[in-house]
Amino acid sequence: MTRAPGGPAVRDDRLPAGPWLWDAPATPPGRPRHAAAGRLPEAVLFDRDGTLVVDVPYNGDPDRVVPMPHARAAVAALRDRGIPVGVVSNQSGVARGLLTRRQVESVRRRVDALFGPFAVWAVCPHGPGHGCACRKPAPGLVLAACERLGASPERTVVVGDIGADVRAADAAGARGVLVPTPVTRPDEIAAAAETASDLRAAVRLILTSGRPARAPGGVR
Template identity: 80%
Template sequence: MWDGPRAARPRGGPRAADRLPEAVLFDRDGTLVVDVPYNGDPDRVTPMPSARAAISALRDRGVPVGVVSNQSGVGRGLLTPSQVEAVRRTIDALFGPFDVWAVCPHGPDSGCGCRKPAPGLVLAACERLGADPGRSVVVGDIGADVRAAEAAGAWGVLVPTPVTRPDEIAAAADTAPDLLGAVRLILASHGPLRASGPPR
């Protein structure tokens, strides 16, 4: 697991500590950008619909944003770390630099503690940001993203795509039609966040 360089923390106005999350962490493929399996080509990076508007909405409120991404292509020998880094740089150029990147390069049978649905990436990103996982949110397109959030004590929001399994949608406590909808849900929550979602 490795972290990309951290950008300067956004300088938004005063934050309502009881309303805004301390961090919002996004899955990469299928969430922020169109999923191209084992992509190591920056030219094939395309933002998902409403993704840039969603990130801008959080930055406008002073909420730190990061990326937590499984990249098993490295462990499988299909990608090099430098290719993953090249894609990261392209995404940062398209969206503006994220405050933290946490990437798991291991294969699914490695038994590591960072590969989602394990909580390692979420916990590492929160630690790097100085954020409480219990006041942070993970947004992703598959069940592993939500389960990683729950395992870390964070709130998970699922944004389904055509590859999201029906059982993953049924198991998710909170879903949104797209990333901007997910961010609106997050910003509309009131009171302390908790792993099972915003206060009801």
């Protein structure tokens, strides 16, 4: 995930109040799509930059999209188990005037071409000063994606590379798994309830363990 530089972004009132949402063409919104049962999650949502693809700050060029190591195999393993996969991504470059919606869509289409279409994309176009409810670590992207998928947040997993990703999961009532990269701060790793060395390890963790129990007061 691209970290925003310091200072608030200029508010752009032309942006929608909520996130941009895209569905896989073959699956209408609002219909439960999960074939998984038992202790498996109903959905797994991935951060985009630094998690699924190499982080190129404010990237609007589909030719610069490169999958992270093991990312395609990890996504395929979840699909093989009937678990819907989606993307939840902050794209403050839109609010900053560095990206257009068309550029965000072109990168989305390239990611879908490399990985296969994701069941849902939820993208926040706002900046840190916008005060929206969707920009991670707020829960809005996770909740919007779950609603589109017909998945319960409590049975959804969010995978990301920085603290904002797992805090968004926590705020939505979902399970968060942190996959650290060189940009992940030590305090974020220490605060995460679950970490994995890479996306293959994250998927093994998701498929072989249930949601960790919360201690009293919500502390894990």
